[in-house]
Amino acid sequence: MKKESAIQIDKLTVAYEAQPVLLNISLAFKKGKMTAIVGPNGAGKSTMIKAMLGLVEPVTGEVVYQDVDQEAVSYKELKNRIAYVPQNTSVDWDFPTTVRDVVLMGRYGHLGWFKRPKNKDREIARQMLLKVGLPSFASRQISQLSGGQRQRVFLARALAQEADVYIMDEPLAGVDMKTEHIIMKLLKQLVAEGKTVLVVHHDLQTVEEYFDDIVFINQEVIAAGPVDETFDKQTVKKTYHRDRNLGEGE
Amino acid sequence: MSMITEITLIAVVVAVACALPGVFLVLRGVTMVSDAITHTVLLGIVLAFFITQDLNSPLLMIGATLVGVATVWLIETIQRSALVSTDAAIGIVFPLFFSIAIILITLYAGDVHLDEDAVLMGDLAFAPFRRVDVFGLDMGPQSLWVMSVILVMNALFIFFFYKELKITTFDPAFAAALGFTPMIIHYALMTLVSLTAVGAYDSVGSILIVGFMVGPALSGYLLTHSLKKMISITVLIAVVNSVSGVQLAFFFDTTIAGMIAVVTGFTTLLVLVFSPRKGLYKQQLNQKRARKLLDKRIKTLT
Numbered sequence: 001m002k003k004e005s006a007i008q009i010d011k012l013t014v015a016y017e018a019q020p021v022l023l024n025i026s027l028a029f030k031k032g033k034m035t036a037i038v039g040p041n042g043a044g045k046s047t048m049i050k051a052m053l054g055l056v057e058p059v060t061g062e063v064v065y066q067d068v069d070q071e072a073v074s075y076k077e078l079k080n081r082i083a084y085v086p087q088n089t090s091v092d093w094d095f096p097t098t099v100r101d102v103v104l105m106g107r108y109g110h111l112g113w114f115k116r117p118k119n120k121d122r123e124i125a126r127q128m129l130l131k132v133g134l135p136s137f138a139s140r141q142i143s144q145l146s147g148g149q150r151q152r153v154f155l156a157r158a159l160a161q162e163a164d165v166y167i168m169d170e171p172l173a174g175v176d177m178k179t180e181h182i183i184m185k186l187l188k189q190l191v192a193e194g195k196t197v198l199v200v201h202h203d204l205q206t207v208e209e210y211f212d213d214i215v216f217i218n219q220e221v222i223a224a225g226p227v228d229e230t231f232d233k234q235t236v237k238k239t240y241h242r243d244r245n246l247g248e249g250e
Numbered sequence: 251m252s253m254i255t256e257i258t259l260i261a262v263v264v265a266v267a268c269a270l271p272g273v274f275l276v277l278r279g280v281t282m283v284s285d286a287i288t289h290t291v292l293l294g295i296v297l298a299f300f301i302t303q304d305l306n307s308p309l310l311m312i313g314a315t316l317v318g319v320a321t322v323w324l325i326e327t328i329q330r331s332a333l334v335s336t337d338a339a340i341g342i343v344f345p346l347f348f349s350i351a352i353i354l355i356t357l358y359a360g361d362v363h364l365d366e367d368a369v370l371m372g373d374l375a376f377a378p379f380r381r382v383d384v385f386g387l388d389m390g391p392q393s394l395w396v397m398s399v400i401l402v403m404n405a406l407f408i409f410f411f412y413k414e415l416k417i418t419t420f421d422p423a424f425a426a427a428l429g430f431t432p433m434i435i436h437y438a439l440m441t442l443v444s445l446t447a448v449g450a451y452d453s454v455g456s457i458l459i460v461g462f463m464v465g466p467a468l469s470g471y472l473l474t475h476s477l478k479k480m481i482s483i484t485v486l487i488a489v490v491n492s493v494s495g496v497q498l499a500f501f502f503d504t505t506i507a508g509m510i511a512v513v514t515g516f517t518t519l520l521v522l523v524f525s526p527r528k529g530l531y532k533q534q535l536n537q538k539r540a541r542k543l544l545d546k547r548i549k550t551l552t
Contacts, residue, residue: 050423053426053427054426054427055423055426055427079427079428079429080428080429082427084423084424084427086421086423086424090421090423091420091421091424092277092420095277095419095420095477096277096471096474096475096476096477096479096480097416097420097475097476097477098475098476101416101477102420105416105417105420105421105424108413108417108425108428108430109428109429111413113414113430114410114411115413116412116413117413141475143475157424
């Protein structure tokens, strides 16, 4: 295994019933890089992330992470070092909780079962809320936030995990310009600190500006590599206009 | 203790014991699953009764709880097949289990105190007559003891697993990624809901248990934006409902559990309309205000 890769996906196949969603995916994500994961709707981007986080069971294949000592470990052994930002449509924003509390949830993984957040955890949550530019929103109920602010709260929660790997599902979908700038600035900081950042991304216009590496996915890996070598019209076309000849499609 | 005090005490304990898990049922949007559970536990009671031939056996409670959990599992399995929706899955499982129980009762247990009326409505008025005595010493009504234990269990569960309940309810995918298995919390909660339903059966009956679980929690949900406050308000409303329900029932000389349920329905509707944060009245007001503002803006533009 190459040392610079933080995450290695090896021959991963995921299916829902008889319908393969991902077929024989092999990828390596580099440490200290920001990688875009792109592909059309239903290409299996979210499913790949979920398989990486142990949220869906693969049919075959495995995902291997490297810990600080460069040892290869499974997701379970490393889960506190991995921060996951789900799509912000996946939760109930009417839930009776405050912005501060949601960010504090980022510390739950470190606490484990039973234990309650301590002052140190609250302080970390407070700092992260400051980083995403929402300190004055701490006591607000989460339903009072705009889409962009919600996404920033999610990012603050992930930052509070103080992880090595950040896996984000469409963090820039439907957010305002200000939020997009703040999110990208913070992600670039993470990468500069040597963290590994994976982003499911939908806006092809900004790929070159934002990312180091790119992975094109449509059930299979269409292409993967550094953006300046891999990102071109043919590959985009191949990814987005590819007939889904496996199974019956949509 | 006078009888009315005892009845009030039982009613309060039952109401709070039901309201606590109710908070999370409402937040998870699974109140109708609890409706199914409160009915299907009867099957567990009947089956356990056939084994023990004793209506006071603790096995009845265990059997009923197991059937309650089986109900949840079956509903979710059917729903996961993606052939039917959740409410349809409930519609399949709940009548099936419940009617098997009713058939078993009418066929084999006709002479035992397990009649359908009591099952649906319960009878708080008779609850003080079944008493616990230890060495000839009267220790108070049995249902008060049973429900107190269940109330403490529910409270302890929420106290110790507050963080886990909160995160698995709010964001299950994130919770799972952190290693808090949402499935474990879900089934633990549903086990407690089943146990609470069985315990409350005797005194209030299955239909009203649903009211006890949903009403106060819904009011709490509509009145606050904080989960801790929601739990406190829910408990408070449950207490107010049951105390005033008992008083009104004695005043009108009618069914106690029924009156508490009516009061519960009434307070819930009241909150639904007049909640200062999200009530219907407030919504109307906001809409009118927005409309006025819009008219003003259009006027200044034209």
